[in-house]
Amino acid sequence: MPAHIVQLILCVHAGFQESGPDRCIWKLTANGKFSVKTAYGITSTDDDPLMWSWNFIWKLHIPIRIKTFLWVLCHKKLLTNVQRQKRGLGQDTSCPRCSSHVESLDHLFIDCSTTQLIGKDFWEDAEVPNLSLIDFDSWLLKNLKSHRTFHSIPWSLVFTVYLWFVWKWRCKVVFEQNFSTPPNSRQIIMNYAMDWFTVCNHTPDLVVKHLVHLHWTAPKCGICKINTDGSRKTETGCIGAGGILRDSTGKWLNGFSVNLGIGTILEAELWGVFWGLKLAWDMGYRIVEVECDASYVVALLQNAPMSDHRLFSLLNCCHLKLHDDWICSLTHVYREQNRAADLLAAKSYDFHLGPHVFASEPAFLCTVLAADTSNVATPRLIPL
Secondary structure, eight states: OOHHHHHHHHTSOOOOGGGOSOOOOOTTSTTSOOOHHHHHHHHOOOOOTTTTGGGGGGGSSSOHHHHHHHHHHHTTOSOOHHHHHHTTSOSOOBOTTTSSSBOOHHIIIIIOHHHHHHHHHHHHHHTOOOGGGSOHHHHHHHHHTOOOEETTEEHHHHHHHHHHHHHHHHHHHHHOTTOOOOTTHHHHHHHHHHHHHHHHTSOOOOOOEEEEEEOOOOOOTTOEEEEEEEEEOTTTOEEEEEEEEEOTTOOEEEEEEEEEEEOOHHHHHHHHHHHHHHHHHHTTOOEEEEEESOHHHHHHTTSOOOTTSTTHHHHHHHHHHHTSSSEEEEEEOOGGGOHHHHHHHHHGGGSOSEEEEESSOOGGGHHHHHHHHTTOOEEEEEEO
16 A cells, blocks of 8 residues: 555544444535535636636735725626626627727726826826736736835725726716716825725734743642643644653653654644543553643533544544543643653654654653753743
8 A cells, every 4th residue: 555545544543432433524624514615616627727816815905895896807707898798788898988999807997098097197106017018917916916005005905996996987987977087086096095094004902912931830749741742744744743741740651752644733633632641541540631732622622522523533532531530631731831742743753653652751852851840941922
């Protein structure tokens, strides 16, 4: 069997009696439930290279209504007279403003004499690319992704407000008999852009943080503390987990590194908790504290997992073990308090696939363990 297939299989929890019957789930959603959106995504065969290039529009710092307008424009769905004729909504394709040309998008936003009068001052000041040398899509992209400013306002904002008003005034010409383009069109556009930019660009309230000094804390006498962590290499998708068991004096009780093959960081973190609990139980400890620096994992394990979660078997195994016939707690700590487990997880890639248990402390952990035992603290800013 190919090595990469073995690695994919290895991190899958095989299940146990309490896992329930096997069931089908939808792997493309986080909750395992089917959605039309994800199904459409895998069946779409549109090969247009620009199909998804406009997604950045939703991240632009511009008004929401203009984002929506821009999305329609960039996908060439704006109801110009050419588009209306294609849809059987009319026969006249001429420009309603200059009446002498076909109203395509290029004409509406670039070539129309009325548009050129509105944009004359903008183009001169902004030094945009020569419109005769690039196509309409490239023209839009260059302006939308421009990092220049125009009278201290981002050009992308001014440009999109300009496009919106061109379309808005064009529609008024069509639907309002006596409407004419305002002679102070530039001022109207700039005032709108400036007002929106001023209101939305205020400095947000800063999250107040304070400096704390963090270190590993030993448990009370008679308690076994388990620290666990997961690791993932972004470039390969390989995951690993590690953990350490210590007593109230910081003495090494046991430790592990698990090379888990290929998977997600959530799988890595859960496997870390799983192996930590398993080792503690098998060694006979019945009062246990588990610490993990992944807050989302701690939150997931606070309640019984949903049966349609794609990691239900592993989640349920950890959840049931936490609530087994012993005193066991799971809490979140910061990474600075979890350095030994972090190093064990990172070290897992150096071993063969599967778990590697350390009955005694390995040499590569000596410095970190000494620092933990001596309460050597690391500073960190945390929210109040």
